[in-house]
Amino acid sequence: EQGMSEQNNKALSPAEAALRDAAREYHRSPTRGKIAVTPTKALSNQRDLSLAYSPGVAYPCLDIEADPQKAAD
Structure with a gap:
């Protein structure tokens, strides 16, 4: 089984690259993180x-x- 760092180094399909980019933007904007x-x-x-x-x-x-x-109370 590959670790995340090994998976990050492989070529991504267009769908995987789109998901990666969308996830990065989701976690970055409008406020970084998910919990406040x-x-x-x-x-x-x-x-x-x-x-x-x-x-x-x-x-x-x-x-x-x-x-x-x-x-x-």
Whole structure:
């Protein structure tokens, strides 16, 4: 069985070359990659960031420590 690097060195059929080129463009545009991490809450100012991260995140963490069922809240 050939590895990917060996397969990359063989001559491609026109269909394979078209698929290769389309796949490269697909992964390149409009944004590279396939997965992005996006916020679920508004993070438009310092207060929003403080609520979402430190120190604000400590309060829900303490609530979950006291009652693990709150992790689903």
